Amino acid sequence: MPAATGAAGHGEKAPVPPDRRPAAPDGTGPVRGLLRRTLPYAVPFLGRRRGAVVRLGCWSLLESVQTFLGGYGVAAALDRGFLAGRPWVGLGWLAVAAAAVVVGGAATNRVFHHLAGLVEPLRDGLVRRVVDSALSAAVAGRDASGGRTAVSRLTHQTEAARDAFAGVVMVTRSFVFTVAGVVAGLAALAPELLVVLLPPLAAGLALFAAALRPTAARQRDYLHADEELAARIGTAVSGLRDIAACGAQGRTADAAGELIDAQTRAARALARWAAVRTLTLQLAGQAPVVLLLAAAPWLLERGVTAGELLGALTYLTQALLPALNTLMTGLGAAGTRLLVILDRLTSQDDRPPPSGTAPRAEVAGGGAAGAAPRRTASPPAAARPRTAPPAAPHGGVPVLELRSLSFSYGPGAVPVIDRLDLRVEPGEHLAVVGPSGIGKSTLFALAAGLLAPAHGRVLIGGVPVRPPDRDPFAARRALIPQQAYVFGGTLRDNLLYLRSGGAPTAAVDAAVRAVGLEELAHRLGGLDSPVRPSALSQGERQLVALARAYLAPARLTLLDEATCHLDPAAEARAEHAFAERPGTLLVIAHRLSSARRADRVLVLDGTRAVAGRHGELLRRSETYRDLVGHWAPRQPHDR
Incomplete structure (x- = not known):
């Protein structure tokens, strides 16, 4: 470089855009590879804590009872009370539904209490794994970062994994027991309601499940792009003096621009799959409401009462739709993020950073300070023949x-x-x-x-x-x-x-x-x-x-x-x-x-x-x- 710095070396390959990364070496896709590496860690972890899982399930059953009584109580209040000319019976059923809400709130409180029995051991296990890996790498001389990677994992990634895991457990558990309460309630009201409402619900859930893998892949690509951009910008900032010395501002900006474009493409791809998630929510949550209203005449002909129709509508709007929205938002964001973080924290080897993370705009020299020993003495110059490089092209x-x-340095400075x-x-x-x-x-x-x-x-x-x-x-x-x-x-x-x-x-x-x-x-x-x-x-x-x-x-x-x-x-x-x-x-x-x-x-x-x-x-x-x-x-x- 003219004064001290350089951009991409001659023949250096540009970093692979995150949205064009190849499949894993074993032929699996990125998400399947993540599952293959993380499930052997997650399944035994849950198996060793069957007691905590059972306790969570028992308290969640009370939430199912709340869901069941929510729609069933409305239907009974209308059919057996208000429409039958017995308002006190109707008020009684509404009181039962309200009491169920109170009981469900108490159950949710106990769920949060027992959730710590799963979440904290996960965090403790990840911390031990990170510390063991860092110590092994230090002993083997494989840690060139001076422990900074381990500190980042301990202070940020393990906490993010704990929070994401807690969110995934809560939304998944809530959805499963809510659906159980809704299905039991619809079956108790009128089996014909299941014929109308279950198909769009099943179709929406199937579409959501099919979209999880590509959504997770796009989330992974976006995280990679964001990390590579942060690494490139951070290194460029630390070398601003040298970049200016060589006049490499343009090339440095171009190199950063490539990563910004890659991050933009990854963000747009992730947004497109977020739109698919919205579509699945409409299909699984809103379509049953429309079908229920459209099929109301047919249902009434088959003996379904007005109270049962209102109870079914209550199930859909007050229980199923909120649970669906929470599930799809939670699994679509926290779930995919948890997969990526667990993959990194449970990986046995500390893989070197991708080539795109190091800056292509550098000085006539090296990167961040490392812990390797200094260069030892070379043979004296007089013992070697010296050859000068070709003459400068400018002459x-x-x-x-x-x-x-x-x-x-300053107007009034010495x-x-x-x-x-x-x-x-x-x-x-x-x-x-x-x-x-x-x-x-x-x-x-x-x-x-x-x-x-x-x-x-x-x-x-x-x-x-x-x-x-x-x-x-x-x-x-x-x-x-x-x-x-x-x-x-x-x-x-x-x-x-x-x-x-x-x-x-x-x-x-x-x-x-x-x-x-x-x-x-x-x-x-x-x-x-x-x-x-x-x-x-x-x-x-x-x-x-x-x-x-x-x-x-x-x-x-x-x-x-x-x-x-x-x-x-x-x-x-x-x-x-x-x-x-x-x-x-x-x-x-x-x-x-x-x-x-x-x-x-x-x-x-x-x-x-x-x-x-x-x-x-x-x-x-x-x-x-x-x-x-x-x-x-x-x-x-x-x-």
Whole structure:
């Protein structure tokens, strides 16, 4: 990238849209695969808690009695009381129906009490499973996330599973016992009512059951799309500085746009199946009401009374329709979500994240910080032949010039850079040193065009530097920050990101050898093997970043502590490689050895800047002497 970052590597495959995911490897569909993996966990779990299930069923029977008496009491009140001229009998039956409501409310309260006997053990079991899995992964060295995945599962997914499971149990139990009460009530009133009302109810339930699998699949796709988009945006936000440095805003936006489009397609597909759920509700809940009214003359001819018709209508509107609505809403949302979460929590292996979750817009470096050890020392650079990459396509070697450069963070702030004049000659190796916070990274950001100077000018090859996204000569420079980024393509994709037209194999191999990337490439299985950024140490990510910049056409390279996670030998090898590569090198030095390798050293001390060779600066700069005195005790090992 021109300054530090890259988008999708050359040849990187775009993430598979969630609504076009292939079936499971064993040939099953996504929902069938979910059921195949989760049912072996759920069935034994319910079997071990038969007592809680039986208690729930017993209390739910009282709700069935409430449903039965609700419609039957209305029918008896009309036929045996009000229409028969005995209003007190009618009022008595209505009182019985009202008492049944009170009893049903008390039963529902006990149901919630005993529901904890199922829900809390489920949560406890999932927590134990997550903890055991996390500990096993940590012991085996398979957890590159530092335990963050386990924390997310413990704090969010297990709670979501508990809530969803409770909702599914409640709505399913309520519907089953409500239907039982309705069917018993209709049969007690007049069997002819069942002939009219059961067919549309059965048809609606069958359609709803048939729609559950595709609805669950769409719910799963939507969750995947949402997670991939969140991961992509989160990583892009953490790398905004590097994205701006390379002018990769457009490509980053395009990559995010692909996932946004995929999420939109998944949401629309889920909405379409939600419409099917509405249709099933109309067929199972509203169609029986219409049929009852349409068949009323026929039913009256067969001896069905007005009270029985009113009782049937009460069953449909006051019991069956609300229960259907609750069931279809609960199973259509909470049920499918529960399936997906249980699949993840009960899976035996921690599968790596899908390739689409890693950003395609990254710096000349690696992903989030991992727990892997630092890169070990590589063979000294002098022991290897060095091969430079092909000459830059734009030709010419830029010269960096700073003319009366000043910059401060805010109108009233003390300048970080104050009237700095500097000329860096073609092919020169310049080290920049100074106390922490003195403005070294700010200077590099100004040189890369990421910051605009308050006064003065920055020129490369005599041309004023502009922001990377508006600078036609941005490819002349490459800023490599301390926090390097790697995207989730192959290792070759990462190296070729800044070479949009590709590069010969010999040039790629030369870049790998030059910065000491051979060991990592061999461990990963070659340049065409996939890279998991979270599995790389910070030093390994920095090596990938350095090789990417080495292969890039840029001829002004700015290393903003881009080797701080390498050991001294690996750092020396990388700096030697860039010093011998055609072009100009600027390095923020954090070791004395790095400063001594440079042709010149620029010392920033807050009041003035001094440039010169090592021996000269020891005489002229008190700040440099202090830094050397600070570094000197560690010089033999340079830790």
